[in-house]
Amino acid sequence: MITALRPLTRSVTYARWLHLVTAVVLATVFAFVTPGIGNMDNWAGAWLLVAPLPLLAALAMVPGVRLSEGMQAQLLLFPAGREAGDPPVAPAPSASWEDRWRTALWLVLRYELGTVTAFMSVHLPTLTVNLLRSAAGHRPLHIPLTQTSHEPHWWYALLAPAALALLMAFVIGAGAVLARAAHALLGPSAAARLAALEQRTERLLEHNRLARELHDSVGHALTVAVVQAGAARAAASPEFTEQALAAIEETGRHALEDLERVLKLLREDTPCLADRPSLADAERLLSAARSSGARITAEVMGALDTVPGPVSREGYRIVQEALTNVVRHAGPADVSVRIAVTTDGLELDISNPLAEGAGVISGSGSGLRGIRERATLLGGRAETGEHEGTWRVRVLLPLSALG
Known part of the structure; x- marks a missing residue:
């Protein structure tokens, strides 16, 4: 009642x-x-x-x-x-x-x-x-x-x-x-609701991608900074300390730029891909890794400017995550980096010798999972793991997927 x-x-x-x-x-x-x-x-x-x-x-x-x-x-x-x-x-x-x-x-x-x-x-x-x-x-x-x-x-x-x-x-x-x-x-209407749902899904995917990108950029910068600071304290050399501080400053500046760009995109909710780093900026990754003690041999084959923007930008993040793992887990190791643009696509090959207690990725594995996810989204494939006495990250990305 x-x-x-x-x-x-x-x-x-x-x-x-x-x-x-x-x-x-x-x-x-x-x-x-x-x-x-x-x-x-x-x-x-x-x-x-x-x-x-x-x-x-x-x-x-x-x-x-x-x-x-x-x-x-x-x-x-x-x-x-x-x-x-x-x-x-x-x-x-x-x-x-x-x-x-x-x-x-x-x-x-x-x-x-x-x-x-x-x-x-x-x-x-x-x-x-x-x-x-x-x-x-x-x-x-x-x-x-x-x-x-x-x-x-x-x-x-x-x-x-x-x-x-x-x-x-x-x-x-x-x-x-x-x-x-x-x-x-x-x-x-049903069509309007479906369109709104698709738009929301795309926005969530974009935010997820930005979060992963921010993780890669800031994680790389923090790894370099920690390694450099530890090496400077162990070396007890004013000259080396000055070099380490310069490397930390340069890496931190790039990380802050990435952070500001990502936060701006999240606030405006409008993707702007023009400012995202690409493989043309890969030299700064190599320099940061070298300043952390890694001995890098780099080989670049083909014209990087012919690589489609989405492939080039994701390729940059893959190289960044691979080098971050090397610095974090292998320390001052010999690292081979190969970036090749061929008729079959873009090949990224980063490897370093395995040493006892070093090189094998422990941790959560989110970085390697992110590499594989990036490759899959572009229609490519990624291989990570031990290979003939080395730890190897090899990624193949088709140039025709988004070009």
């Missing part, structure tokens, strides 16, 4: 009631300009449910009408926003013929339900008063639309609450129907 009466205590019930009865404004205008259909006490008034429909269909063709209806629905049908699991209606002008026809259906439904609600809101309370007066013996009972009157009886008082209960039940039900219709008719 308490559950059944709970809607009577909620403000949304009365806000939806107001939204419903505002449709009577149009019915009133038609009652004034169309003689003979304004009498709601007989069946001639039923023409008010039909006469405005062509006008409503015409109004639905105006894009701004959908925006106006959406704002009204959001304000009155969902006054508390996301309550009871109902997402709010997103007001927007009509962008397609599908939106216009859905708006037309909405206008017709709102008008029909609203007109009936307004009729019942006037006549059922009036009927309640008449029932009570008739029960008291003051006047005959007149029932709307029937054109008949009944002599007073005391038991009419028992029917008075039923009329009000019927009114409230209809208002609550009509409000719920209108709220559901608002989702279906004023909300985005």
Whole structure:
């Protein structure tokens, strides 16, 4: 019983009631300009449910009408926003013929339900008063639309609450129907929802890529800084300390540039790939690794400027992660770096000799997993692990995948 009466205590019930009865404004205008259909006490008034429909269909063709209806629905049908699991209606002008026809259906439904609600809101309370007066013996009972009157009886008082209960039940039900219709008719279409979902998925993927890129850049910088600081303290040489500090400063500056660029992209939510480093900037990675004690032999074959942008940028991050692993796990080792552009694609080969307790990647393995993921997304493949006494990272990326 308490559950059944709970809607009577909620403000949304009365806000939806107001939204419903505002449709009577149009019915009133038609009652004034169309003689003979304004009498709601007989069946001639039923023409008010039909006469405005062509006008409503015409109004639905105006894009701004959908925006106006959406704002009204959001304000009155969902006054508390996301309550009871109902997402709010997103007001927007009509962008397609599908939106216009859905708006037309909405206008017709709102008008029909609203007109009936307004009729019942006037006549059922009036009927309640008449029932009570008739029960008291003051006047005959007149029932709307029937054109008949009944002599007073005391038991009419028992029917008075039923009329009000019927009114409230209809208002609550009509409000719920209108709220559901608002989702279906004023909300985005299935195609629009799918497009929004795809856009959100792309944005999440882009943010995930930026996070991985930031991890690679900052992780590389911190690894170089830690190794350089440790080597400088162990060497106890002012000259070497000066070189280590210069290397830390240079690596940190590049990491700060990457950090600022990524944060800017995350704030603006608009990808700008022009400033991302590519394989043309690979020399700074080699210099940072050399300054950390690694003895690097680098071989670059082919024209790097012919490598498509996405492949070149991801290739840079792969080389960066591989060199970071070398500095972190192998220390001052001999490292061979080969970057080759061939007709088959881009080949990246980074290897260093294995020594006891060094070279084998322990840790979480997220860096190697990131290398493999980058290669897979570009349609290539990555091989990581021991190879003929060395730890090797070999990646093949097709140039035609995104070029």
